Amino acid sequence: MEVDKSRKIISLGIEGSANKIGVGIVDQDGTIYSNPRTTFITPPGTGFMPKETAEHHRAKVLTIIKQALEEAKMTLDDITVISYTKGPGMAGPLSVGAIVARTLSQLYNKPIVGVNHCIGHIEMGRVVTKSENPTILYVSGGNTQVIAYSQNRYRIFGETLDIAVGNCLDRFARIINLSNDPSPGHNIEQMAKLGSRYIELPYIVKGMDMSFSGMLTHIEELVTGKKTSQTKKQQQEQSGKMQIEETYSKEDLCYSLQETIFAMLVETTERAMAHCNSREVLLVGGVGCNVRLQQMMGIMAGERGGSVCAMDDRYCIDNGAMIAYAGLLEYKFKGQTGMRLEECTFTQRFRTDEVDVIWRND
Template sequence: MNLVKVESEKKRMIALGFEGSANKIGVGVVTLDGTILSNPRHTYITPPGQGFLPRETAQHHLHHVLPLVRSTLETANVTPDDIDCICYTKGPGMGAPLQVSAVVVRVLSQLWKKPIVAVNHCVAHIEMGRVVTGAVDPVVLYVSGGNTQVIAFSEGRYRIFGETIDIAVGNCLDRFARVLTLSNDPSPGYNIEQLAKKGEKFIDIPYVVKGMDVSFSGILSYIETTAVEKLKNNECTPADLCYSLQETLFAMLVEITERAMAHCDSKDVLIVGGVGYNERLQEMMRTMCSERGGRLFATDDRYCIDNGAMIAYTGLLEFAYGASTPLEDSTSPSGSEQMK
């Protein structure tokens, strides 16, 4: 009976989470059983053809973070007294934007007398995907603007079985969107996806898989130069290039994911990260999983794309098992970290 009572008390635990590793600032409130009480975010959108720089992104986050805190508490119908811990993304990510969340969390922790939990951004994506989809022990494809990794849980840790050896798949898509001066609203990758649906002609693009790893920088260089020349000569359309790039990049990702599945003797795949919202990637991965007698687990843009709830939930899991971060260690890196 006491064990039931303890479990019941754990499920009532509530965390406030901050995510600000890239161009999105998000604040979420989550309970230990995975119930998302609120999860607002705001995206820094730059003009077409431009990326987002650390300093300007951090200024955006500073402007929006406190209104988001007020909004998420009101929506969740909770007060600071109801919160058990405050969680934030420690890394990996862009240094300046990450520091905004770190500073806010340190201040709120002292004002509200609440413990802090530092969270790994990559693990948070996976844990959010698992709780939302119900995936038990899948091979994880983590694809975003800053990360591309095939991950599986083994011997008590998330372990990387394959990854990009240079730039991330999302970065490759974003940078090509700049070449075509596509809008960054809501995201360059989304606009590439919509344009790719109109593509009719497949343009041969380098296909670079090296064992369990992939490489995208050479592909980007090729499509920025040689392929664009075809565009100037009216040999193809922008839609054809977007279609060809997507098909090539996603086929590479499906290949290394399938190889990891064979290695881990797993039939299920979970896609997380911003690029995981791409319907064509999901379709290709679902076909592969079906052929192996498995299932694909994926989420919509509320949870695939960076958000505060994923940080709150992962941090709360850690906190429930006794983990917390001392105030003096609640910092963020000056640059990117790699998932260990």
Template sequence: MVFLALGIEGSANKIGVGIVNGDGEILANPRRTHIAPPGSGFLPKETADHHRAHILDLISEALSQAQVTLSNISLICYTKGPGMALPLSVGALVARTLSQLYNIPIIGVNHCVGHIEMGRLVTKAENPTILYVSGGNSQVIAYNESRYRIFGETLDIAVGNCLDRFARIINISNDPAPGYNIEQLAKQGKNLIELPYVVKGMDVSFSGMLTFIESIAKNHSQEDLCFSLQETAFAMLVETAERAMAHCNSNEVLIVGGVGCNLRLQEMVKDMLKDRNGKLHAMDDRYCIDNGAMIAYTGMLQYQHGDRMELIDCTFTQRFRTDEVLVTWRS
């Protein structure tokens, strides 16, 4: 019998369902995105309503793409956290229901570790320094002694959240994503505006830069503002990633998380790696952005290496740090 894992991801504004087989082959990975009006961000209740409206159709779509039925599924996986409580609750509830109805084992997955393992699967990176950049998280990570150790992180808001909030300030559309639209405007920027650059050891801070750029937004073009914000924020991240590489004696970087789709960020990391004779591992939006397959694959790794969960323990939490997870599947 073929081992099949079904994963549900819904920690933020995307709801996705993925199906992966025991060899790590992605058989299906559909998703839907809740898009808020320009000038606003996605709110927990509206996002949860969106997820409830789409999750059953997504499960049917994923099963159809994979050409299987729920009776063929060997493991149900869902995002346990971190994330927004109400959206997380939708995935957790549906996962628990499917587990009980079809008598299928269930596993809760750390969202951040899911991103990392999807990156390792898709890019074949073996032991990279990891730059994890998304709407809710900004961390520099390396594996050591059965944990993904956080070497540095944001002291306040994540880089993706910084970009999203800036998009609201200048009223940029959230369709398909505020960060993507900022990236396109930044390509037309010609003047680099000096912004606060805050790196403290291995950590970064973006809130001061966001406050400052809001105060000067009326005095500059959108293109120059987007260009300057990207260049400054990404330079901070590249600096901390390079410092972690030196500490770990690493020569490769894996970028994961939604902001990892940004081609300018990838280019800046690649330029840094040239001086170190290093290699960049990066992905496109199919796998960088939140998706169900990353949860299915990571849950399968956990299960295959002895992790088990009782239904009573299949809860969700807004706070679930990357380094809390015991990584039993890596030596």
């Protein structure tokens, strides 16, 4: 069906805050015309570094823009506003999206909007799942937050005290040398399905906040068999005899890690739901498409008479459409004006609760 471009606000969004570079085209009704992306994948046992990731994005971004326009059957002349990820994220990759967005804005005389990456995830989740005012669990490689909306801000009820859930999973995948294709978290999820024995791990919830670094250190010791001399001495004193080192399968370790982490997330999310008298949970961020997390959250929400609003990897994982839609909302409700060129910067730190959510008044 031909799009009546003259009557619609159409946003092109560029997302490149981490190892994915994506471009999406969305209109004011939330219709997604295209949403291609590509991922920088490194060898097993390694992570992605900012410099190499930025080089990947520079090599791919123009091709992805062309692909997005072709899939949408549009040209840049049809685009109303250019949106890009302003932050948070890795500086090198973020710079690619910001520079390309500024260039397109100048070449085609289009207004430009810098988008908070976290807000992009939330608004994409709301438009795709049709959830009105949910409690939000945002879980990704760089962020772990329990969020609820109040008075034109997304308020953070709880968050990680150290590393994010996705970062914990990624680092564990490197420890056991799992493939990064298509993603470490996906491969842990598949291996966890083969595990059956639960291994007790540190469960650290402090009020509404969570900690994952101690759990990661503990499970690394189980994999490598390395323990501090003090720990070994304490164990020997408690048992009165030498300890026999136990071996654990990768499948059981993946299973135990997922179950422990997800239980912590469910606990804190339930408390936020109770406080807000909420009946919906929206899962966003790359880890949000994990089926086991959706199941566990669904059990909790069901017991409260509520439900889970979840998405698959098309929209949970970083993508251009989420940036396009969030940028469109800001552009529309600011009176269809973009940012001044000198404001079109990027930042590695940009908290969810710093954004004035002008498009909501509920």
